[in-house]
Amino acid sequence: MATKTVKVTLPAEIFDVQTNVPLLHQVVVAQLAAARQGTHKTKTRAEVSGAGRKPFKQKGTGRARQGSIRAPHMTGGGVVHGPTPRDYSQRTPKKMKAAALRGALSDRARNGRIHVVSELVAGTKPSAKEALATLRSLSERKNLLVVIERANDVTALSVRNLAEVHVLYADQLNTYDVLVSDDVVFTNAAYEAFVSGKAANDAFGAGAPVEEVEEETEAVEAKESTKAAPKYAGSRAPLADAKKAPKGFDIKGNEDSMKYHVPGSRWYDNTVAEIWFATVEDAEAAGFVPAGGKSAQETSQETDEEDAK
Template sequence: MATATKLEVVDAKGKKAGSVDLPEAIFGVEANVPLIHQVVTAQLAAARQGTHKAKGRGERSGSGAKPFKQKGTGRARQGSVRMPQHRGGGIVHGPVPRDYSQRTPKKMIAAALLGLLSDRARANRLHVVESFGLGDKPSTKTAREYLGSVAPGKRVLVVVDREDQVSILSLRNLQGVHVLFQDQLNAYDVVVSDDLVFTKAAFDAFVAGRAAKEDTK
């Protein structure tokens, strides 16, 4: 399915308020599923704290002396109550603090994101709105009703400009809605969302940012 070169911009009343260009370099990229999987897996791994810790035999409290003599009791020989087979003893090969992050080149991260954005555009799951019609006062109810008419999916990712504090306050408590700034857009949040909604200001800033990165190569 070919990607459209333009996308309608919807105003606060749900009517067409113009259009935006969809650059081929951003929204016409072939999605590489194995690459996307690798990047998303690396992103989830990097989010792990890695602070899990189990105490070994040498870290448990308790006497280091033998609990009973070596011979003559008829029981198996034991060296310490801190051994793993005893209650309260150390853990064998237990987890220790570690860094789960994986090295992922920036070009791979960018390629995965652009592939997902292109896939959303081809599936008509990419939307651009002029605004949420909120004015100067936040309104979660207004934002919910408007967003429901624009993006029918259960999980919606909304990308806004950093200056749009009214939209952020109105959207942040909606169930199934995740809000990001345009410079925070990432593969994981796109892949777990059914619909992707940009405000026009955020869309323009994102496209301009990508174009600037291409020019520096």
């Protein structure tokens, strides 16, 4: 069978980014750690079988005194400091995993090791021989990663038993499998699903138009600023981005010190707002006092007004 390769333009935001080797290492270590079962277990002296009595009397035997046959140094005794069941998984932010996958794919793409084919097996009958012939016409390297779409059962059955060939669905593509493979082979449908489908949008955020992203951001901010009832009159709770002020509320309040900071004041930029107020009057009505005295806050306000003039 002649290999039907497909010429595609690889998106630069996915296949041509800088590769961060320490990031790849961290993500791969976390992925391998999460794959560990962590079911190892040994019994302590409290858990092994055996009586609680002394094995022999304290004195008169000429031997060292013993208190229990379950002691660690006794045959059949408990294990000291042995392994116990534990969870090895590490928390890895989604953005780090996405950046690592972009870096791994970019490294393969820069070396000409990303291939896209129309199909690996013609027809509706699985054929391992035909699939292997197609793959070897693309690359003679040892380890190959085949990425297919979910509905492609023919290819999945054809390559699942091939040695040195690993198959994944497009939404399962991950950093570790890309790095341990010499070449990555996409079917055309899988490539389209990965680049322009939900998987790419979730992993890279590159598929949505800018206008939609901006509208969604505004909606989220509005929801965040109104999801909780205001604690004080004329106030708003902080957004997810604590440095960003809700629209119309630019006075920072610190509930620990019960002080407020107006824009342009000395400590305004370094203060993390625990509550936002619309006006100075609202802040003072809630019991907050000006940081550094009222003169400091008024001076900063007057300076801003003069600069505006």
